[in-house]
Amino acid sequence: MTDVWDDRLLWYARAVRAMRSKPETDPGSWLFQANIHGTRDGRQHPEWNNCPHGGWFFLPWHRAYLLCFEAIVRRVVRDELNGPDDWSLPYWNYTRVTNGDPDSPESRACRRLPGAFLTPDWPDDETGGNPLFLAAGPEGRDRDAAGGMSIGWPEVNPHRAMQAPHFTGVTQFGSADTGDRLIHLNGGGSGLLEMQPHNLLHGFVGGVMSQFFSPQDPVFWLHHANIDRLWAAWLTHPGHHNPTDAAWLGATHSFRNAQGERVGLRTQDLLSEQQLGYSYESLTEGVGLKPPERLVALLAAGVDPPAGELVATTGPTDLGPETLTVPLTPEPGARASALPEAASPQSPSRAVLTVAGVHADTPPGTNYRVFVGARPDHAEDLDPEGPYFIGHLHFFGAVGGRAHHGHGGAELTFRFDITDHLTELRRLGRWDGEGIPPVVVTPAPLGPPPDAEEAALRTVMPTLPPGSRPRIGSVSLITT
Numbered sequence: 001m002t003d004v005w006d007d008r009l010l011w012y013a014r015a016v017r018a019m020r021s022k023p024e025t026d027p028g029s030w031l032f033q034a035n036i037h038g039t040r041d042g043r044q045h046p047e048w049n050n051c052p053h054g055g056w057f058f059l060p061w062h063r064a065y066l067l068c069f070e071a072i073v074r075r076v077v078r079d080e081l082n083g084p085d086d087w088s089l090p091y092w093n094y095t096r097v098t099n100g101d102p103d104s105p106e107s108r109a110c111r112r113l114p115g116a117f118l119t120p121d122w123p124d125d126e127t128g129g130n131p132l133f134l135a136a137g138p139e140g141r142d143r144d145a146a147g148g149m150s151i152g153w154p155e156v157n158p159h160r161a162m163q164a165p166h167f168t169g170v171t172q173f174g175s176a177d178t179g180d181r182l183i184h185l186n187g188g189g190s191g192l193l194e195m196q197p198h199n200l201l202h203g204f205v206g207g208v209m210s211q212f213f214s215p216q217d218p219v220f221w222l223h224h225a226n227i228d229r230l231w232a233a234w235l236t237h238p239g240h241h242n243p244t245d246a247a248w249l250g251a252t253h254s255f256r257n258a259q260g261e262r263v264g265l266r267t268q269d270l271l272s273e274q275q276l277g278y279s280y281e282s283l284t285e286g287v288g289l290k291p292p293e294r295l296v297a298l299l300a301a302g303v304d305p306p307a308g309e310l311v312a313t314t315g316p317t318d319l320g321p322e323t324l325t326v327p328l329t330p331e332p333g334a335r336a337s338a339l340p341e342a343a344s345p346q347s348p349s350r351a352v353l354t355v356a357g358v359h360a361d362t363p364p365g366t367n368y369r370v371f372v373g374a375r376p377d378h379a380e381d382l383d384p385e386g387p388y389f390i391g392h393l394h395f396f397g398a399v400g401g402r403a404h405h406g407h408g409g410a411e412l413t414f415r416f417d418i419t420d421h422l423t424e425l426r427r428l429g430r431w432d433g434e435g436i437p438p439v440v441v442t443p444a445p446l447g448p449p450p451d452a453e454e455a456a457l458r459t460v461m462p463t464l465p466p467g468s469r470p471r472i473g474s475v476s477l478i479t480t
């Protein structure tokens with residue numbers, strides 16, 4: 001047990017315990033800090049429920065949040081616990097790969113919850129009491145993640161995000177320009193880094209981490225430190241730059257400092273981790289691997305739905321623990337030539353697949369992979385690095401029935417531009433331009449826990465908690 005407890009984690013655990021014992025009204029308490037992001041029950045307070053997702057403030061807002069939280073924990077460690085005076089927040093490098101092999105046991109181990117978060121025991125108590133541990137359940141963590149299974153590499157590989165040339169734009173690194181609107185969540189509007197690995201990692205840990213009060217899980221902060229690190233790493237590439245728009249640079253993000261005082265941090269003062277006085281151990285490790293196969297263009301489209309002609313649609317569909325073909329019904333009256341026209345490289349028309357109303361009753365702890373043109377009974381077609389994959393669905397922020405503050409229990413919309421994908425299906429002889437290629441949805445498999453008997457087993461299917469009922473409200477295919 002001792003090897004999983006380095007000093008920083010041990011002092012972190014002690015500080016978590018100390019902060020949990022403080023009343024929610026204390027800005028330095030565990031609950032006040034988590035409530036800044038989102039409250040469990042939607043209670044209102046001017047400083048709470050402020051987390052921005054699906055917009056371009058996602059990265060600077062969370063950086064300011066981490067900085068203030070780290071300063072609070074450091075003060076608790078030093079002044080209240082008589083610990084070291086230089087405590088700093090570690091990052092969970094779940095994107096780390098050793099020897100270039102994401103399936104090596106070492107690489108997979110990085111994609112499991114770190115050991116100090118998996119066990120109820122810790123060095124300060126005889127048994128139990130570990131402040132970093134949460135049990136399996138909707139108020140804790142997903143059973144698979146809590147059991148030491150690992151998230152798949154295709155769900156965390158940040159390659160696409162890290163190679164995106166621009167910060168701002170549809171399917172760019174940091175999301176579309178969302179002006180000064182504060183957007184709480186829109187799955188399809190997330191930038192590439194926010195979508196993967198950020199959202200999918202939230203969905204994998206499940207439980208508390210699937211919901212807007214996710215900072216109540218102590219692993220939240222280590223997850224976001226890795227996202228913050230990937231932002232710093234992206235900026236080291238030649239030609240990668242932050243936005244220069246005044247609306248982005250001048251926006252002020254409000255938090256509490258280590259003394260509990262209100263502070264406002266402007267985006268423009270949050271852009272360099274060196275100037276802010278911190279650094280990451282590595283900006284080159286765990287920054288993505290180019291997928292071995294060519295990846296067809298797959299584009300999650302932006303916040304605003306495109307205008308176009310409805311070609312096919314389907315109503316509510318329950319997702320389950322198995323692979324499922326979503327039956328799209330051709331729209332009566334739609335031109336039979338609309339889709340093949342869109343798929344023709346000569347035509348400016350696009351084909352956009354929209355998956356809307358993505359929601360679950362309780363955290364499913366499962367992400368889904370979406371394929372178009374795959375045969376559902378052929379495992380080789382369901383390869384997230386192959387030609388039939390178009391993207392992911394997740395349930396982060398889309399859990400529960402209560403819609404509080406306009407974002408609790410939201411329904412997510414995912415939009416994929418499949419124009420180039422359809423062209424590729426024709427080239428591969430998988431689609432002759434007639435009818436609608438099948439849309440296939442399958443749960444993202446996990447890596448087995450370290451003590452699995454079948455050591456040779458590479459992946460296992462996730463279990464779904466009873467009653468979680470992940471589902472899709474509708475799927476529609478339009479051409480523009």
Ligand SMILES: [Cu+2]
Nearest residue numbers: 198202214224
């Ligand atoms: Cu997050």
